[in-house]
Amino acid sequence: MAKTVLPVSFRLPPEVKHAVEKAADDNHRSVSSLIEKVLTDYLKRKGYLVERAAAGREARAAGRAFAERAAGERIDRELRHTGQPAEVKAERKRRLTKVPGELAKPGRKGKLG
Numbered sequence: 001m002a003k004t005v006l007p008v009s010f011r012l013p014p015e016v017k018h019a020v021e022k023a024a025d026d027n028h029r030s031v032s033s034l035i036e037k038v039l040t041d042y043l044k045r046k047g048y049l050v051e052r053a054a055a056g057r058e059a060r061a062a063g064r065a066f067a068e069r070a071a072g073e074r075i076d077r078e079l080r081h082t083g084q085p086a087e088v089k090a091e092r093k094r095r096l097t098k099v100p101g102e103l104a105k106p107g108r109k110g111k112l113g
Helices: 014-026 031-046 052-079 086-097
Strands: none
Touching: 014 031, 052 086
16 A cells, blocks of 8 residues: 655755755665655654554554453443352453453464354
8 A cells, every 4th residue: 555645845954955965865865755764763763653563553452451341341240130159250250251372372373263
């Protein structure tokens, strides 16, 4: 998938522009490519820009936490009126929320269930 880029224009003092052009030429890059790389590296270092992979991991972790919390709340509601002792309810909840090892392994092959 092609990435979308937006044009940006800004002013530079002549000596900075010449230095950027020389640096770009020395690195076999266009001026635009060099500025994008330098700016991107700076923003990542300062924490303003999160890499896509990291953002994806964070989103999956947040989604997983939300799903686990929602499942736990639903199980609590269902078990609330069973008349069973708290230990039995806790054990049933633990068994219902535990992911089997073969499903939790990254890169697993085969079908679910």
